[in-house]
Amino acid sequence: MDKETFAALVTKQQRQLYRIAVSYTGSSADAEDVMQEALLRAWNRRNTLRDAAYFSTWLNRILINECKTLLRKRKRHVLQPDLPNISTPPPDEQAALLRAALFSLPEKYRVPLTLNLLEGYTLQEIASLLSLPLGTVKTRVARAKHKLEQEVSSHAQ
Amino acid sequence: MRNEELDRALGETPPSFVHRMDQTLRGLKEEKEMKRVAFCTVVLVTLITLLLCTTAIALVSQGLEWYYNNRFTAYQENEPEKYDAIMGHLQTEPPQTTPDDPDIQIAVTEASWAQEQNVLVISLLATARYPEQAELHPMWNLDADGAYVGDSAPAEVTEDSEDRSEHWLWTPEGFGPVDEMVAPGKQLLLLDCGTPSLDGLSLDLVGASMDAYINEDGAVHTVLEVSLDFLQDDYIERQRQLLEENPEFTFLLQNIETAQELQQRLKGASSVTCTIPYTVTHYTEDDTLLYTGGRTGEIRFTLNLDSVTLSPSA
Incomplete structure (x- = not known):
């Protein structure tokens, strides 16, 4: 898969990636971090994707794994635990x-x-x-x- | 519950998210065709690399450089300017007053005030004072996935494997009930470091994050990261605006006051006393004691601020 195709497929599911990442992490900043990690990992492993029809699920799985890793590695002190730290009101x-x-x-x-x-x-x-x-x-x-x-x-x- | 309602509840996708995605996609590189290299060259390069790596590992073992190169590599890979700033401002073994703690030995090993990248990083190492009697673990490694649900958990086994009523502990050897993970006859000690204070003012107002794990030497390595956002020119204005939009968030008022005071105190200062509170808890099955009965302590060190810059209005 070339860079243009990859970028086009990713951009198509931009909103979905945000929703999953922010639902998982509860933070816009963390959502950005995991998204970036997931995209880089997906790009490096794109040869493991056998069927482009499954791109969306495949990328979501990588994103979810990154969310899990981030939360495990960096257990944030949530300063206001009742409030998700989401930048858009x-x-x-x-x-x-x-x-x-x-x-x-x-x-x-x-x-x-x-x-x-x-x-x-x-x-x-x-x-x-x-x-x-x-x-x-x-x-x-x-x-x-x-x-x-x-x-x-x-x-x- | 309709999906449109949930979608609206999450708000618009932030422009910063879109921008970062675009940036990441633009930065992707296609692999170049590999050139053939002579076998002897490969062997030679491998040997030299191994030699250099061994030396490097010995030098940087377990410090912040090791941390950002091995455990948390996101900066190194994706925000190299942040990584460089943290490494560029490293203060090793800063002057400090170590507490005379009956259970643990704890010290600040490194700190980095990287204001140009908005981040303060502090690294601490702690070990059990009497390792033959006790094992020290990070508090975060107890039920690390938040699975423990206390006495309200159903007593019978359910199909949800995480609905259990006993605490589990993550260790370098794996994950399991406390009794199985701690060496027989040893007391489990749990360490939890809190948010640092500068000159007595807690940095709770800004984003703080923490990572804690057992390193290869068996010590608890804690890395605290604090955002220096409160030093930004427009921080107070942003907080005021947020407060106007959400008057019920009264903590924002406190944020503004603390930020103003911190800006005043740091203006022109060349160093500041940084205090890190911590709690050591002897593991007990009584949850009230476990989560509120720990003994608190603090460690103080002098943080060099030679790179602080504040706007004239601050």
Whole structure:
């Protein structure tokens, strides 16, 4: 794959990469770091991608691995633990409530939930992306939805 | 819950993210065709490289240079100017007052005030004072993935393997229950370093990050990174603007006050006393004691500020 094709495919899923990275890390700055690491790693390993049709999932898997590595290596002191450190403000109060509720979920619930609801991955695909048993993913997505609804209603009160 | 709602909750993709992506993509290089090299040349170059590497490893083993070249390589690979600035301002074994701690020996081994890249880095090494009786590990290595869920965890085994009610510890040998990971008969000590203060003013207002791990010598190596964003000309203005938009974020008011005071104190200073708080906790299964019952201490050192620049308005 040449540089132009690679760049075009990456740019096409720019928003998706941001959403996954920021959902995972809770920080715009960290999202940038992991995105950069993931792109460099993907470029260096592009010969391992057998079928370009799977580029998106392949790149997302690399990004998720980078997120995991970053969080494990650099366990950030979150100064205001209730607030995700995202540089772009939510557009309105309802979005702000949902953002607060989403980031009050532990990462192990938040990530499968966003992959499922936001990125449209099936539970089986999420299991593969996160290297988790299918049963675990099912449990986590179900609990995440339940917890998110609880959080949204408690934040709204 | 609709996906459009979740999408909106995450906000717009920041321009800095887009810019960094473009920059990264532009910087990608296609491999050049390999030239054939004579076998003897390869052998010779390999031998010389091995010799140089051995010497280099001996010289930089376990310090910040090793850290940024081996454990956290993102700066070295993607932000070389930041890496160069950190290396260029290294202060080795700065003058310090080491605490007379009953459980551990701790020292600041290196620091780097790289203002042009907005970052202060501090490196600390700690070991158990009585290694025959205790093992020292970073607090972060206990349940490193946040899996421990305390007494509320279901007692029965569930299909979620991380729903367990016992603490697990990461060590260089692997990951497992505390009893299995710590040598028999030894007490587990857990070290947690906090956010540094400059001249008594905590740097909590800015971004701080921490990494801690067991190095090859068995010591706990902690690397603290603090953003020097508060020295930027427009920092206070940005905080004020943020506060106007989000009046409920009252911590921003504190940020502004602390930044103003820090700017005043650092103006013209050639050095400053940097204090790093830490907590040593004897592992216990009582979670209240585990997370609040640790003994606190602090280590102070003199940080050279010869590269500080502040705007005239600061």
